[in-house]
Amino acid sequence: MSAEAPPDHPQRFDAARWSDASSRESLQLIAASVAQMVGFEVAVISAVHGEHLVSVAIEGDADVRATLDGMLTPMANIHAELAVADDWGRFKFVPHERALADDDYRWIPDIAPGSDADSWHPMDALLAPLYDEDGELRGLLSIDLPISGHRPDPTQLGLLERYAAQAERALLNALERDALAQRLRLSEAARQVVRFAVSQADVEAALDDCRPALLEGYRADDLTIRTYPDDTVGSGGTPSISVTERVRAQVRELSHACWGQQRVGVLTDDWFDDTLLDEHIARTLIRVVVDLGFRSAMIVPIGAGQRCVGHLILFRTDRAVPWTRDERDGALDVARDIGHAVLTSRNLAREQRLVSELRALDTYKTRLLSTVSHELKNPLGAIAGHLELVGATPDLSEDTQFSVSAMTRATTRISRVVEDLLTLAQLEDPETRETGTALDLRPALSAALESVRFAAERRQLLLRLDAPDGPLPACGDEEGLERVLTNLLGNATKYTARGGAATLAVTYLDDQVEIAVRDQGIGISPQDQERLFTEFFRSTNPVALAEPGTGLGLAISSRIVSGYGGRITVESELGEGSTFRVLLPVPTP
Ligand code: ADP
Numbered sequence: 001m002s003a004e005a006p007p008d009h010p011q012r013f014d015a016a017r018w019s020d021a022s023s024r025e026s027l028q029l030i031a032a033s034v035a036q037m038v039g040f041e042v043a044v045i046s047a048v049h050g051e052h053l054v055s056v057a058i059e060g061d062a063d064v065r066a067t068l069d070g071m072l073t074p075m076a077n078i079h080a081e082l083a084v085a086d087d088w089g090r091f092k093f094v095p096h097e098r099a100l101a102d103d104d105y106r107w108i109p110d111i112a113p114g115s116d117a118d119s120w121h122p123m124d125a126l127l128a129p130l131y132d133e134d135g136e137l138r139g140l141l142s143i144d145l146p147i148s149g150h151r152p153d154p155t156q157l158g159l160l161e162r163y164a165a166q167a168e169r170a171l172l173n174a175l176e177r178d179a180l181a182q183r184l185r186l187s188e189a190a191r192q193v194v195r196f197a198v199s200q201a202d203v204e205a206a207l208d209d210c211r212p213a214l215l216e217g218y219r220a221d222d223l224t225i226r227t228y229p230d231d232t233v234g235s236g237g238t239p240s241i242s243v244t245e246r247v248r249a250q251v252r253e254l255s256h257a258c259w260g261q262q263r264v265g266v267l268t269d270d271w272f273d274d275t276l277l278d279e280h281i282a283r284t285l286i287r288v289v290v291d292l293g294f295r296s297a298m299i300v301p302i303g304a305g306q307r308c309v310g311h312l313i314l315f316r317t318d319r320a321v322p323w324t325r326d327e328r329d330g331a332l333d334v335a336r337d338i339g340h341a342v343l344t345s346r347n348l349a350r351e352q353r354l355v356s357e358l359r360a361l362d363t364y365k366t367r368l369l370s371t372v373s374h375e376l377k378n379p380l381g382a383i384a385g386h387l388e389l390v391g392a393t394p395d396l397s398e399d400t401q402f403s404v405s406a407m408t409r410a411t412t413r414i415s416r417v418v419e420d421l422l423t424l425a426q427l428e429d430p431e432t433r434e435t436g437t438a439l440d441l442r443p444a445l446s447a448a449l450e451s452v453r454f455a456a457e458r459r460q461l462l463l464r465l466d467a468p469d470g471p472l473p474a475c476g477d478e479e480g481l482e483r484v485l486t487n488l489l490g491n492a493t494k495y496t497a498r499g500g501a502a503t504l505a506v507t508y509l510d511d512q513v514e515i516a517v518r519d520q521g522i523g524i525s526p527q528d529q530e531r532l533f534t535e536f537f538r539s540t541n542p543v544a545l546a547e548p549g550t551g552l553g554l555a556i557s558s559r560i561v562s563g564y565g566g567r568i569t570v571e572s573e574l575g576e577g578s579t580f581r582v583l584l585p586v587p588t589p
Pocket of ligand 1: 487491492495519521522523524532537538539540544545548549550551552553554555578
């Protein structure tokens with residue numbers, strides 16, 4: 001076993017699938033012309049394919065074709081042959097005395113050797129190496145069995161030279177088209193993987209959808225994809241092949257090593273890369289590959305960034321089809337795309353789980369709020385009723401009267417909190433939430449002003465309404481709007497020092513109506529403004545804290561208004577005052 005390359009192993013090569021039909025035809029035409037025009041029975045054009053030479057155009061009888069078609073000749077044999085050949089210009093001639101002893105890879109004509117000095121001997125070989133622009137050997141033009149029975153004369157050699165040049169151009173062209181076709185297949189596979197990977201949150205389904213594209217693009221006979229579990233998300237994949245836990249762990253280790261070196265791992269039935277694997281593990285894995293009915297496998301690590309998150313294994317039953325450089329590099333690119341898709345989908349899964357946990361928590365909170373407030377409501381009603389009875393009892397001592405009043409005030413405050421909690425729970429339930437209809441704002445404005453009038457008078461505050469004459473159309477519901485405006489005006493009154501003023505101003509904008517509640521009170525800090533509409537928020541400002549409150553009023557108000565398709569904004573400066581703006585849609589006439 002070696003780290004360099006898979007050893008030679010004769011198998012069959014399928015020339016009919018090589019390059020494209022028109023390239024194959026033109027090579028065949030050249031081979032036929034050489035034979036006919038120069039006077040030989042056999043002309044073969046072959047191409048270097050990995051570690052072998054394969055025939056891609058054969059001119060000759062059925063026997064020649066049966067022998068050479070699909071044959072893989074080790075390149076070592078070709079190099080050995082060329083090393084001992086006579087130099088005839090483009091052509092190299094190997095006289096029968098120097099022919100290699102190993103003749104498994106040749107077609108030998110069934111003729112008797114002639115007696116002349118220049119007679120053609122069945123073991124003679126005449127071949128023209130075909131090179132690319134970089135001087136690399138890419139194929140051969142070989143001819144055999146001259147009709148004359150003699151070695152070619154100078155005229156024939158001149159003609160042969162020209163055909164060799166033609167064969168060289170045609171072969172390079174065909175090889176280029178073969179590489180192009182392969183790259184096209186691979187990029188199509190990669191494109192499909194990316195398309196599936198980005199279009200689906202469910203990465204397992206995406207991997208499944210990639211199978212046909214990968215099998216086709218890599219001319220693989222089977223494949224298996226597996227993603228490794230991470231801390232929170234389990235493993236997955238489309239394993240069409242089942243192996244033991246121990247083998248899976250070994251593949252996983254190999255995949256990590258491959259990802260570390262940013263390369264793929266190739267195993268064949270009798271070869272492995274010993275820079276990646278120790279011999280014992282390699283033999284186990286090879287046995288698994290062979291037992292599964294395959295002859296070679298390419299292990300492609302799937303990863304993103306530093307992390308290897310899975311593996312893709314492509315299998316081939318035909319060991320003669322090597323995993324080309326383009327395929328190996330392309331597979332790594334595809335695995336990177338899959339890696340990104342795996343990580344993206346895992347992040348998505350994590351987010352979705354978090355969202356559903358938060359939702360469950362929210363539902364639980366709403367249920368708790370509503371249950372607790374319902375359970376408190378009835379006993380509170382009973383306490384309030386009995387306090388009223390006790391308070392009405394004649395001849396109560398002054399102390400008792402004082403206690404009854406204190407208990408009544410406390411009960412009223414608790415009832416208000418319970419009422420607010422119930423409203424909040426109702427607002428969070430889409431079934432009980434008001435969405436609003438067309439109405440006139442004026443009754444709600446008047447009711448709000450009326451409900452804070454007493455408190456305002458006590459603090460000697462000036463309350464002003466600034467609104468256009470006539471009806472004030474808006475979307476909402478009477479009760480909800482009254483609650484919102486009372487809360488905002490109540491706050492304006494509560495958080496403004498004696499002798500100040502609070503204004504309610506109604507302005508029509510394009511398709512909205514704005515109700516501004518302006519005060520000259522203590523103002524709200526920028527940090528507090530950010531959390532103003534969250535439940536139970538109360539300012540850190542000691543002046544504000546001195547006033548009684550639950551921190552639920554604004555949370556309720558903003559939910560009511562957003563139910564109508566509107567919103568509440570705030571503008572405030574500490575010590576200067578605040579403006580709360582309720583923006584509501586205006587109904588279309
Ligand atoms: P409550 O007034 O019952 O505490 P709210 O939700 O109505 O609850 O208000 C939340 C907090 O916002 C208040 O505790 C107060 O600190 C601050 N706040 C609301 N309105 C004003 C205002 N007009 N001026 C100053 N601070 C305000």
